[in-house]
Amino acid sequence: MAGFLIKRLLQAIFVVIAITLLVSFAIRLTGDPAVTMFQGGGSMTEDDLARIRQALGVDKPFIVQYLDFMKGLLTLDFGRSFVGNTPVAGLIGAALPATLLLALISMVVSIALSIPLGIKAATARGKSADQIIRILSLIGLSFPNFWLATMLVLLFAITLGWLPPSGMDSALTYIMPAVTMGVILTATNVRLVRTSMLETLQSQYIMVARAKGLSESKVLYKHALRNCAIPLITYFGLQFGGLLGGIVVVERVFNWPGMGTLAFDAVGARDYPVLQGVITVLSLMIVGVNLLVDIAYGLVDPRIRTE
């Protein structure tokens, strides 16, 4: 297990270096933050631009800038935002919990919904309950998240006036963003649970369990669900990465002060340090979650633990 962990850890470090290098390099090809800062400022001279570039540190060669960034990273110093000179670590510190909370709530909602629905669909295979669940999930899958978000706002915030349209202040503000993320996740997960369950239910040990006279719920939840947990855990883990990506759009619509909003604004302003910081933290997290998934395998499946 220790050797395995070290190997995965080294892999993770390599992935993070590759990603930050790519991101830092790519964003520097798309424009000069000094020019962006002068927008609306009227005439600017080359001297002005040079002065700003020097203050921002973007006059140095790319490799020096990148190494400075990596050096700071070791002490969790992400540098300072080009917009307002705020320490990036502080901005991420404020945004990360907002995003994680939203991602976590939507995942919990989706798992809580998709497991019973998926099992129901699998056991009622071909019957009307299965058809309804499958059609609903197809509809859920076909919604683009920004569209669903806008429709929810229109209905619940404007027409009915039950929920606040955006922001993150009261518990009520969590409902629509979590539902938007949750619906789309659930739609995928239901199908996954159903397929995985169908496969398991055909195994001989299920037949044995039934033959022993176990109650149907014991068969389903104790014998079948545990066995189809492996692909589900892998998938939920991988999904977390996708979730963080999809959250950018949802955060923007709901004006959620999370990592997506931070990244979106940083791209617009060519705020290199913020963008590098956000991407680094997110990639570390995705890599970390995948590592946890690997460890979780061992916990769920004793065969992997002993290997």
Added chain:
Amino acid sequence: MKTVGIRAAYMALAMAGTAFIALPAMAEGKLTVSTPQDPGSWDPIDTFLVQWAAVATNIFDGLTYRGPDLKLVPGLAESWEELDEGKRIRFHLRKGVTFHNGEPFNAEAVKFTFERLLGEQGAKGPQRSNYVSIDSIEIIDENTVDMKLKAPDPVLLTKLAGYGAMIVPPKYIAEKGEDFFNANPVGTGAFKFVSYAPKVNIQLAANPDYWGGAPKLSELDFRFIAEPSTAVAELQAGRVDLVLPPTIPIGMIDVIKNDSKLELVSVPGPTVDALRFNTKSGITADPKVRKALIMAVDRATIIASILAGEASQIASFQGALSFGYDPEMKPLPYDPEGAKALLAEAGVKPGATVQIDIRGNDATMNEVAQVIASYLQMVGITATIKPYETNVLLNDIIPQGKTGAMFQQKWGGWTFDYDNTAYSMYHSGEKWNPYDSDPEMDKLLESQRPLTDRAERERILKDIAKYAADRALELPLYNSNAIYGINKRVQGFVPAPDTRLKLNEVSVN
């Protein structure tokens, strides 16, 4: 038990009543404002963002003040006089003014502010370049300062009313440090800073000791909402009272007009749109072709239909509020037949192509460009539209001269002075002027810069506009209105063309 409860309720009611009567001057009410961007720092020298000014106008004051009527009036300076042929301005400061932290406002604070702006700290930000005509500040006495200039600067007094020239507290910054000041601004303005959560909001409270009179509101909450539909939804839900420009797109105007609780208020703003030409190569190198392309497009119809009338037609690259605007100057007429004749004269065959570069995220311009393309089609020119991400267009495509034959330029200087636009657009070697180099134009532009004689300078600026139109350097499109969405419970709101709103006279029902 029951009677006690009722009595307590009566007592509370009575006490509330007394409190209400006892404090008639103390204003009540909170106004929530939606603004599209968080500037990240509240330090006046750090930014050019209009969204900074929309908030900070309530926190800081300058020596001069320019409100929604765009007239320059005394601010922290009660009066001023120009000495040494415009190379020295003497300011007589307002007495008895204090910063929100209790520090006195005096000549020392003025000196500190400008030395900071022009010194090491200012060098890190973009604002300094606006104030380089200032040579030094001399303290005459506690309430008088002299501003020595390197050369006369006719726009300086206007510039002193905003942005980098906001007066900041010397002791506070020295004690708390620059970083702290960025996130905890202190000024002399109508509202005091309360709290700031990056990307969420900044909250202000009334400054009852404000030299211009206590504000009518007790609290101001500026929320940063980037997405237009989200801002409008918040307005409709009653959680936001005022949506600042540039947020509400033309397409959402009806949503606000159709809501009985809301009102749409608009005023001509500083922003002008034009399609500029590549005057160096291709068919648009010929002024006849450029004129033909202008005449081929029915600009009035575009404004009436696509911009829902929320814009006015322009003859030069400036709006009617701009200093240097000439009401006598008329745009080239819409004349497709004349355009065809000009094109034939220039030897341009039907089927010739032009590329129009626009900002991809500018929904209005995307529609406008399509209409322009079909107008051009009618005179035999095939136009292709190329949308760019805004920053790429501004940082790379325009300055590097990599545009198509026509490219969108959106411009709006808060000083409302045509010099700001014309110099950047037409002077040789300027970042925004990749194609044109005209000694005649350079001479005109340079000749008006040091003039403090307003009439003479205005005359030259008008000449510049005429000269640019004669050479058909751009296809002038329109001057957009600044559009505010507002809840009807807000009273006394006056829209500002430049979004620099001082909300001390506003109240809520």
